[in-house]
């Protein structure tokens with residue numbers, strides 16, 4: 001996956017959108033991931049349902065069950081809390097937090113980190129694309 005990420009970043013030339021871009025950045029990322037998915041699985045259409053399932057799924061890691069929701073809560077529009085440090089985490093929903101998905105390099109780094117923590121592997125473009133598609137459906141009122 002790292003190779004895809006590099007290709008993606010190289011293609012985009014480190015897109016860094018202004019913070020006020022709001023959901024536009026996230027929408028643009030979805031398009032980029034969709035293009036990568038097409039190369040692997042041409043009939044697949046990114047969808048919010050799969051993104052939500054991915055987000056709430058619990059995984060066995062060294063005998064412990066962990067999920068994205070452990071830190072991000074089950075509502076991405078709300079503020080999260082780090083499961084280990086207790087530090088607050090700003091909302092993941094781009095409609096609520098305009099800073100989200102405005103820098104592809106940062107997003108890729110965070111995905112890499114968290115996917116390895118939770119899934120013990122990197123996430124696929126399909127998972128990332130589904131996930132952001134889901135986040136785009138979540139606003140402050142959920």
Ligand code: HEC
Nearest residue numbers: 067068070071082083089090100101106107110114115118
């Ligand atoms: C142990 C706690 C923890 C877990 C578990 C976790 N995250 Fe995160 N996540 C964080 C923190 C902390 C940040 C905030 C960094 C910041 O505010 O920019 C973050 C930010 C993010 C971002 C922000 C990207 C951006 O462009 O701003 C994404 C996407 C993300 N996480 C996805 C996931 C996914 C998907 C999972 C499950 C596979 C997951 N996270 C699990 C702690 C966690």
